[in-house]
Amino acid sequence: MNKDILICGVGGQGTVLASKIIAAAAMEEGNAVHSAETIGMAQRGGSVTSHVRIGEGAYSPLIPHGSAELLLAFEPAEAVRNLSYLCPGGTAVVNTSVVAPAGSASYDGEPMRAYLEKKCRCIFVDSEEVCRPFGSVRFFNIIITGIAAGAGVLGISRETLTEQIRRRVKPKFVEENLKAFAAGYEIGSGASRQV
Amino acid sequence: MxxxxxxxxxxxxxxxxxxxxxxxxxxxxxxxxxxxxxxxxxxxxxxxxxxxxxxxxxxxxxxxxxxxxxxxxxxxxxxxxxxxxxxxxxxxxxxxxxxxxxxxxxxxxxxxxxxxxxxxxxxxxxxxxxxxxxxxxxxxxxxxxxxxxxxxxxxxxxxxxxxxxxxxxxxxxxxxxxxxxxxxxxxxxxxxxxxxxxxxxxxxxxxxxxxxxxxxFSAYARNTVEGTAAEKAIVTSGVSYAYVKEHGAEEQCRLIRIATAFPFPEDFARKALDGVKEVLCIEELSPYIEEQLLKLAGRYHLDIRISGKLDGTVPHNGEMSAELAGRLTDAFTGGIALPECIDTADAPALPARPPVLCAGCPHRASFYAVKQAMKGRRAFFCGDIGCYTLGNAMPLDMVDTCLCMGAGITMAQGLYHVDPDAVCFAFVGDSTFFASGMTGVVNAVYNEADMILCVLDNSTTAMTGHQPHPGTGRNMMGNIVDKVDIAKVLEGIGVKRVVTADPLDLQASVSLIRELAEEKGVKAVIFKSPCIAISRPDSKCAVDSSKCIGCQKCIREIGCPALTMIGGKAVIDADLCTGCGLCAQICPVGAIGGKKDE
The missing domain is CATH 3.40.50.970 (Thiamin diphosphate (ThDP)-binding fold, Pyr/PP domains)
Known part of the structure; x- marks a missing residue:
């Protein structure tokens, strides 16, 4: 398999765990994997990205523009900011819930959604809504991973991902995260049928 | 394994x-x-x-x-x-x-x-x-x-x-x-x-x-030549080599990679450049290899045209990337191999996200207290290297200078000597204080500067990922060791006025700074409160929306990422709030209260 996956969001949203689980699962299935994370000052409330590159022949640590088949966006404006990484025909899974820049007024997410819809195949999801049963938006990273898997755009099996969640999440949070993953998977399967 | x-x-x-x-x-x-x-x-x-x-x-x-x-x-x-x-x-x-x-x-x-x-x-x-x-x-x-x-x-x-x-x-x-x-x-x-x-x-x-x-180094296996004989060669190094490889440059020209820039592998480079008429150097930071090739060409009278940063082909500043390396390669060889991209030129305006201090960061409270205390006074605020450099962001705007590790302490002295009527502050983190702050304080005492040193002691090296330092009582051998006490160090090197304060107590901190500003000599206040990333409190603040008058003072004054306005009322994001209570002390109508227990 050769596949580039770009994960983007705002510092503190938990993009790194999603990237770690996807990378580990892809390796578990026998692929060569390279990845890169935003580290340092930009983590503090800034825009962050994780680049996951699956397959041989990936030299650049960052995904070249126009190469990612999948964009996992934890925030609508970040989806637009990173859209140029997506290849024509690629899929974006996008959280429609807006994160306001710190210390300034919020912005309207609707134009972002409308723009993305025009540009690529999108699966939209509202993190507030899907995380409500779990009591915290901190579960969104696992849910969005589940959505991508359920929609069949991740290219990694449900079992392998589940196993990595078991291994990489703190023991006392494993059960709740597995439920979150399953919930995401269902949403993804549904979205995939609609498209 | x-x-x-x-x-x-x-x-x-x-x-x-x-x-x-x-x-x-x-x-x-x-x-x-x-x-x-x-x-x-x-x-x-x-x-x-x-x-x-x-x-x-x-x-x-x-x-x-x-x-x-x-x-x-x-x-x-x-x-x-x-x-x-x-x-x-x-x-x-x-x-x-x-x-x-x-x-x-x-x-x-x-x-x-x-x-x-x-x-x-x-x-x-x-x-x-x-x-x-x-x-x-x-x-x-x-x-x-x-x-x-x-x-x-x-x-x-x-x-x-x-x-x-x-x-x-x-x-x-x-x-x-x-x-x-x-x-x-x-x-x-x-x-x-x-x-x-x-x-x-x-x-x-x-x-x-x-x-x-x-x-x-000329025989070193990681100095490499790829691609068939050609009159054009790209010479590269470090991660730029990865970007050029990503683009498949070796299919368009000769690709030479120098992994040991000094001492320059001259024999290797001469052999690799045999028959080459044109070279493009793709490297990050300085045009080091480019200069070595120019020297080589001069010494051996090689008839090679060398381009790169020095002739403006490659930008001097900023990172190399797969795209830039690809564009440069294509322009150099006449190839066109960049992947097709989604056109995003018509994208809506995006919100800027400069990095900010975390919600509940005690540094925000320290800066705000000093800012309040100095309202209407002529004062300068010398910053330093660490999370607290982010105190420069609006609305705090409390970093007037930042140069290098420890420089804030000595620069505050320079500002005082040329402008003795101003109140000169230096803000330094605990780790930076140990790294290169202490000698600067001795300099202030010895050379009779009037200044207020604010040590922002959050008991960790936060920006780089929470490493221990001499004040934390732990070291990398896994041992618990005696803490080096910053207050005692300051007293020991001659600072006569050393006060420890809780920055989350706004009124007390403001009064303390006002008091210190009236005193002569070197004064030090240690704002002590742990980094929120290493000690999460178990309570949170909440806005009583029936009391909130929507004045936005909490948002305008401190810029905490947990605070937003929804429907004309301030709202606290419970996932971010640490219950520091700074906003509650600022609200003019007492609408933010109590630490909500959950």
């Missing part, structure tokens, strides 16, 4: 495989995870430390290397400036056990003050430098660096860049590592004591030796 690690982890594991016996460093992005990785893997027999600064780290390691132990020092590129004093001398003295100084460069810059190039430092100090292109290569190359260091009894520089340091890849490592024992320090003043005569003799030897190292 196969390990999936960051480039920094690969460097750590490579050094353990090379039998390293002592590792010292000071945290700094993008280098910090090297020492942290050594700590995570079995490292029996290795002395591991976060030193107080890079100079200390290099000196500790130098003595170990004098004793025949393999030693590694880690730092970011600006750390090498701090360590340059011992480095320049050590280059003359040399070592016995292999000694590698890892200095991680930060093109962009992404988390640094400068875009300096460690390869130039190697040239300046006349010592070899290795420049890896990937984590996998860094793992192998750090071992080569130790071997080179020992063979020529010289310290060696190792220069990864951010994208190599922070990229993850798999490396095959042994199950366990063995630190190679040294044979102990052997007294020999003709060898280990630097004197003008020794420097004179060794200077000559070093230049002779460097010719030989250049020949070794």
């Amino acid at each position: 196969k390990e999936y690690v960051m480039g920094n982890g690969a460097i750590a594991l490579g050094s353990l495989k090379a039998g390293v016996g002592l590792v010292a460093g000071y945290p700094g992005t993008p280098s910090s995870e090297i020492i942290e990785t050594v700590a995570k893997y079995p490292h029996a027999g290795v002395h591991l430390e976060w030193s107080v600064n890079e100079k200390a780290a290099l000196e500790v390691a130098a003595a170990a290397a004098y004793s025949g132990v393999r030693a590694m020092v880690t730092m970011k590129q600006v750390g090498l400036n701090v360590a340059s004093d011992p480095l320049m001398s050590l280059a003359y003295v040399g070592v016995k056990g292999g000694m590698v100084i890892v200095s991680a460069d930060d093109p962009g810059p992404i988390s640094s003050q400068t875009e300096q190039d460690t390869r130039r430092f190697a040239d300046f100090a006349r010592i070899p430098v290795f420049d890896p292109a990937s984590p996998e290569e860094a793992y192998e190359m750090i071992q080569d660096a130790f071997a080179c260091s020992e063979k020529y009894a010289t310290p060696v520089l190792f220069r990864p860049t951010t994208r190599v340091c922070h990229a993850y890849a798999s490396v095959e490592v042994p199950e366990s590592f063995t630190a190679r024992a040294g044979d102990g320090f052997v007294r020999d003043s003709k060898r280990w004591v630097i004197f003008p005569r020794l420097s004179y003799i060794n200077h000559g030897r070093i230049e002779e030796r460097n010719v030989q190292i250049g020949k070794d």
Whole structure:
């Protein structure tokens, strides 16, 4: 398999765990994997990205523009900011819930959604809504991973991902995260049928 | 066993495989995870430390290397400036056990003050430098660096860049590592004591030796030539090589990669350039290789047109990328191979997200208290390096200067001497205070500056990932040690007024600063409150929307990321709030109250 996956969001949203689980699962299935994370000052409330590159022949640590088949966006404006990484025909899974820049007024997410819809195949999801049963938006990273898997755009099996969640999440949070993953998977399967 | 690690982890594991016996460093992005990785893997027999600064780290390691132990020092590129004093001398003295100084460069810059190039430092100090292109290569190359260091009894520089340091890849490592024992320090003043005569003799030897190292490097397997014979060649180094490879440049022209920029592998370069008429240099930071090729062309009268940064083809500043390398390659060879992209020229305006202090960060409260206390007064605020540099952001706007580690303390003195009517503040973090703040305070006491030193003590080195320091009572050997008490240090070096305060108590902090501003001499306040990332309180604040009048004072004044306006009322994001209570102390109608218990 050769596949580039770009994960983007705002510092503190938990993009790194999603990237770690996807990378580990892809390796578990026998692929060569390279990845890169935003580290340092930009983590503090800034825009962050994780680049996951699956397959041989990936030299650049960052995904070249126009190469990612999948964009996992934890925030609508970040989806637009990173859209140029997506290849024509690629899929974006996008959280429609807006994160306001710190210390300034919020912005309207609707134009972002409308723009993305025009540009690529999108699966939209509202993190507030899907995380409500779990009591915290901190579960969104696992849910969005589940959505991508359920929609069949991740290219990694449900079992392998589940196993990595078991291994990489703190023991006392494993059960709740597995439920979150399953919930995401269902949403993804549904979205995939609609498209 | 196969390990999936960051480039920094690969460097750590490579050094353990090379039998390293002592590792010292000071945290700094993008280098910090090297020492942290050594700590995570079995490292029996290795002395591991976060030193107080890079100079200390290099000196500790130098003595170990004098004793025949393999030693590694880690730092970011600006750390090498701090360590340059011992480095320049050590280059003359040399070592016995292999000694590698890892200095991680930060093109962009992404988390640094400068875009300096460690390869130039190697040239300046006349010592070899290795420049890896990937984590996998860094793992192998750090071992080569130790071997080179020992063979020529010289310290060696190792220069990864951010994208190599922070990229993850798999490396095959042994199950366990063995630190190679040294044979102990052997007294020999003709060898280990630097004197003008020794420097004179060794200077000559070093230049002779460097010719030989250049020949070794000409045979080094990581200096490579790819692609078939052509009249055009791209010459590259480090991660730029990865970008050029990503684009498949070797199918369009000859691709030459120099992994050892100094001593320059002249024989290799001459052979690689045989038949070449045009060269494009693609490298980050300074045009180092480009200049070496120009020298080479001059010395041997080579008929080659050399382009790169010096003729404006490649930008001097900023990072290289797969796109830029691809565009440059295509323009150079006439190829067109860039992938098709979604056109985003018509994208809606995007919100800017400059980094900010975390919700509940005690630094916000410290800055705000000083700002309130100095309202209407002529005051200057000298900042420093760390999370608290972010105190510059609106609406706090409390950093007037920031130069380098520890500089705020001494710059506040300079501002006072030329403008004695102003109240001059210096803000310094606890780790930075130990790294290079203390001597500055002595300078203030001795030279009679009036200033207020605010030590923002959050009991960690937060920005670089929460490393311990002398004030935390823990070290990298896993031991609980005596805490070095900042208040006692300040008293000991002659500061007569030292007060410890809780920055989250706004009124008390404001009164204290007002009081100190009326006193002469050096005053110090230690704003002590732990980093929210290492101690999460169990309560949160909440807005009573029936009381909130929507004045937005809480948002306008402190810029906490947990505060937003929804439907004309302030709302606190419970996922971000730490219950610091600063906003509650600011609200004019008492609408933010109580710490909501959940």
